[in-house]
Amino acid sequence: MLIGCHLSCNKGYLAMGREMTRLGANTCAFFTRNPRGGKARALDPADITAYERYAAAQGFGTLVAHGAYTVNLCAAREDIRAFGRDCVAEDLQRLALFSNCVYNIHPGSHVGQGTAAATALLANALRGLLAGSGPVLLLETMAGKGTELGGSFEQLRDILDAVDRPERMGVCLDTCHVWDAGYDLRGDLEGVLAEFDRVIGLHRLRALHLNDSMNPCGSRKDRHACIGQGALGIETFRQIVRHPLLRTLPMVLETPVEDNDGYAREIALLRSLA
Ligand code: FE
Ligand code: FE
Ligand code: ZN
DSSP, X not given: OOEEEEEOOTTOHHHHHHHHHHHTOSOOEEESBOTTOOOBOXXXXXXXXXXXXXXXXXXXXXXXXXXXXXXXXXXXXXXXXXXXXXXXXXXXXHHTTSSSEEEEEOOOBOTTSOHHHHHHHHHHHHHHHTSSOOOOEEEEOOOOOTTBSOSSHHHHHHHHHHHOOGGGEEEEEEHHHHHHTTOOTTTOHHHHHHHHHHHTOGGGEEEEEEOEESSOTTOOOOOEEOTTSSSSHHHHHHHHHHOTTTTTSOEXXXXXXXXXXXXXXXXXXXXXXX
């Protein structure tokens, strides 16, 4: 089982790896830069090499880096899209230094111009960004709040199809988000996975964000809860971590725990359920 949580890499990647060990994690997510945007940390290739050696010794799996929230590749304004392209291009370049890392971003918000126009803008940006080689980019399933793109499997499929770089793209399924978007993970996990397979294809599912939800199915709110303390409930997570199609994927917690020790308790809980 590959399980971990969101961790800071502000003290370097080797320090992040040591924290993973302390928490019982063998994967994690990290922000390549301040989540609200801004410049990425100065790059230290020696630190990445040190992390790689440590990760190999510890048997860590695929890392799931997270792009900044401020990136909106389908914004109506060109300057906002350009800022996003610069961030993503730099992130992809940096993450290529890791031997085993995927890169997860939010599809973005169309802010009034409509889904079709936004899909075209996003696909256009991603085609350019993924022209070379580099890490696999994952689009995250979203709750569909506001004008967020990616609140349905169809929208994600339309983006993937429009970019047409299947070897460079995949999907990261966030359990809180799909539940909030109206997919009943609690009552019908098999049905949701069948729907994902029918629309997107399960071969494109590359990572999971494990979060309970503070709100009912279809609420489109996007408020994460701790595992077992929200509307999804502990039984849903037991089914997920035991599922043959899901249990091989990297699973990352983004729950509102007080500190990393809270993550360690959730990791232990999920390992015990698996
Ligand atoms: Fe996210
Ligand atoms: Fe998420
Ligand atoms: Zn969320």
